[in-house]
Amino acid sequence: MTELINFVTVSLILVGIGIYGLIVKRNAIRMIFAIEIIANAANLNLIAFSRYLGDIQGQVFALFAIAIAAAEVAVGLAIIIIAYRLYKDIDVAQYKYLRG
Amino acid sequence: MADAGFIGLSILTVGSAIFALESREIIYGAIALAISMLGIAGFFILLDSPFVAMFQIAVYVGAVAVLVIFIVMLVRTESLFSTDEDKGRRIAGLIFSLLMMVGIGVLLFSSLFSRAEFSPLMEKIVNKIGNEMLTYYSPVFILLALTLAGSIIGALSLARREDSDERAQTSTPSPQYEEKIYLDKKNEEHEQEQV
Numbered sequence: 001m002t003e004l005i006n007f008v009t010v011s012l013i014l015v016g017i018g019i020y021g022l023i024v025k026r027n028a029i030r031m032i033f034a035i036e037i038i039a040n041a042a043n044l045n046l047i048a049f050s051r052y053l054g055d056i057q058g059q060v061f062a063l064f065a066i067a068i069a070a071a072e073v074a075v076g077l078a079i080i081i082i083a084y085r086l087y088k089d090i091d092v093a094q095y096k097y098l099r100g
Numbered sequence: 101m102a103d104a105g106f107i108g109l110s111i112l113t114v115g116s117a118i119f120a121l122e123s124r125e126i127i128y129g130a131i132a133l134a135i136s137m138l139g140i141a142g143f144f145i146l147l148d149s150p151f152v153a154m155f156q157i158a159v160y161v162g163a164v165a166v167l168v169i170f171i172v173m174l175v176r177t178e179s180l181f182s183t184d185e186d187k188g189r190r191i192a193g194l195i196f197s198l199l200m201m202v203g204i205g206v207l208l209f210s211s212l213f214s215r216a217e218f219s220p221l222m223e224k225i226v227n228k229i230g231n232e233m234l235t236y237y238s239p240v241f242i243l244l245a246l247t248l249a250g251s252i253i254g255a256l257s258l259a260r261r262e263d264s265d266e267r268a269q270t271s272t273p274s275p276q277y278e279e280k281i282y283l284d285k286k287n288e289e290h291e292q293e294q295v
Contacts, residue, residue, distance in 0.1 A: 002106045004216045007143065008208060010110045014117055016201035021121040023193030029172060033120050033133050036164070040140045043156070051147045054219030056228040059149050060237055063229070066152075066159050067244055071251035073164050077171045078255035084175050085261075 007048035014041035028080045028090045032073065039069045106146060113139030127172050134165035151226045 014037055021034030043062045050058025080090060087094050113136050120133040137160035144153035208214065222228070233241050 005214045012204055013114055016197040017117050020193045020197035024190050037117050044140055044143055047144050047147050047149050051218055059152050060232050062152050063155055070159050071248050074255040075251050078258040081259045
């Protein structure tokens with residue numbers, strides 16, 4: 001029988017993978033992948049706790065979070081496109097003028 | 101202990117998430133990311149929330165993964181193989197993420213959540229979600245729609261090419277053309293004076 005702790009463990013593993021990707025990868029598209037994996041782990045947690053508490057609010061928040069993640073991917077990919085046009089590269093170490 | 105379906109689904113999800121970050125070609129990584137999102141949707145179905153699972157499939161697998169695959173195709177292929185990440189950073193990232201996982205995992209397994217059991221199944225979930233969205237969360241709903249519209253307009257205006265503006269400007273009347281119009285007008289005035 002699967003219980004809350006199983007789902008939370010999977011979510012924790014996904015967050016770990018996403019943070020590893022964010023630290024190690026210098027490729028902008030891969031960093032977007034890592035952010036997506038972290039966002040999905042958060043959604044999984046929301047749904048798992050919604051099921052655990054028997055409350056609908058978690059599902060509503062997960063729906064909002066999914067829509068916001070879609071908007072974030074659209075803007076992030078547009079930024080990657082414009083940075084690629086400027087630098088002819090998608091290595092984030094090359095994006096010198098984006099540093100503060 | 102977990103049953104076989106759950107274990108298979110978690111192996112699929114976690115494995116394709118790792119493959120999405122570590123695959124040699126980034127297009128396979130994008131497809132692996134889509135499979136990982138499908139695995140998450142499977143978890144949502146296991147957690148008795150099929151509406152969110154359908155939303156996840158429609159948004160992530162239908163929109164986000166396709167968008168990512170399009171971007172991967174638009175960006176030139178040689179620069180996609182820029183895997184010159186140094187070994188030290190890789191080891192540091194591995195150690196950091198493992199430490200974080202072990203730390204939070206120890207906390208979780210020693211807490212009361214490790215023995216928590218699910219509450220009884222909810223009924224009429226979709227009706228309740230619709231009710232909540234259109235009553236209590238209706239300002240959030242409207243704000244979310246505006247955010248999506250704003251982000252799409254922002255993405256379009258960011259990704260627009262600058263030289264299309266220049267092309268539009270060159271199609272406007274050139275100085276020589278304006279001069280010709282000016283001379284024609286003068287001639288007309290001259291003729292009227294003569295009349």
